[in-house]
Amino acid sequence: MDVRELTEEQKREIKSVYDSQVKNGCPGLSQKQTRSALLRLGIKPASFDIEKFWFDLDKTEDNYLTLEEFERLRCEINSDPEVVLRWAFNKFDTNNDGTIDKDELKKLLATVYDDSEGEWVDDEFVNDCLVLADGNNDGVLQIEEFVDMLIQRTTGKN
Template sequence: MGLDGMEVMAVAVVICLFVVVLKQFGMWEPLSLEESCDEELELSMTRHQPEGLDHLQAQTCFTRKELQSLYRGFKNECPSGLVDEETFKMIYSQFFPQGDATTYAHYLFNAFDVDRNGSIRFEDFVMGLSVLLRGSVTDKLRWAFNLYDINNDGYITKQEMLSIITSIYDMLGRFTCPNLPQEAPVDHVDQFFQKMDRNGDGVVTIEEFIETCQKDEGIMKSMQLFDHVI
C-alpha cells in the first residue's frame, strides 16, 4: 500500500467508525409525531442535560428531526447522557473481533472529549458527527489533524502519526493485508512526512496538512465516501 493508500485508509476509517456508532445506537429510524414530542421533552429531563434542540440545530448541519433521532439512540445506549471511555472501546471492539480496537478507540474518544473530563456528552457527539458527515473538506481535515495531534500542541510529530497508524492496523487485525511487513507503518509515516513536512522541520502543521491533502485527489475522494450516509 502506497502513501495515498495509507492516507485514504486513515481518513476513511475515522469516518467509517462513526457510521458504526450510528448503527450500534440504532439511529436514523423515522420518528412519529408523538415520538418527536417525547424526544424533545427528554432533552430537558436526562441526568446530563444537553443543549436545547434549537441551539444544537444552529451549531450542527442536522435537522431538528435528525437530532431527535440521534438523541433517542444516544439515550437508549447511554441513559445517563454521557459516554465513558470504556463504553466507547466496547462499542468499537464488537465490530473488529479480529483485531484490537482499544488504542484507536482511545485516540478517537479523546478527539470527541473536547473538555477532557473523561466523558462524551450528546452535544460533543453530534457536533463531531456533523463535521465528519456533513462538514466542509477543510472542517473534516481540521478534525483529522486534531485526532493525529495527540498532545494537542498544534503539530503532528512522527511518533504521533506512527501511534495512530499502528493503532489502525492493530484494530483491523489480520484483515489489513495479511502479508504486510512489520515495518510498514514506519515506512508509511516516513512517506507521509516527506510529502507533508514541506519545510523539513520534523513536524507537520495544520497549514501544511490541509494544503497538501487538498491537492491530493485520493485523499479528497476519501473525504466524500460518507457524504450521503444519512
C-alpha cells in the same frame, strides 16, 4: 455547528431518524445504526468519521449513542473535509505544539490503517509519509501541510 444552533425542525428530524433506528430494548444507536441514521439525514460519513467522533461522544462508554450524543455527532460531522482534517490534526497533536512529529504520525497512521500490531505502519513507512508531506523539510507536519496533503490525496485537488 453547535447543537444550540439546530432549528426545531432539524431537532425533530434528528429525533425521528434516531427513533427509527433504535431497536427495542437498546439504550441508543450502535455504530452501524449511527451510520444508517446519518445516511437517512443525507450525510454520507466514512466509517473513520464515525469512529473518530465515537469515542469523544459516547460519554457513558456503553457503545451506544443517546439522542443528545447523536445530535452532537450530527453537528460535528461536517461535509467540509478540511474542517474534519483540522479536527483530526488537533486530536493527533498530543503534545499540543502545533505540529505532528514522527511519533504522533505513527500513531495517526496506525489508527487510519487499523494497524495496532505495527504490521503495515513501521518506521520506514512513517518516514516515507513524512518526506512526502513535509513541504518545508523541517521534520514535522504543520497543520497546513497535513490538510493540504490529505485534501490533495482524497480529492485530487492541487
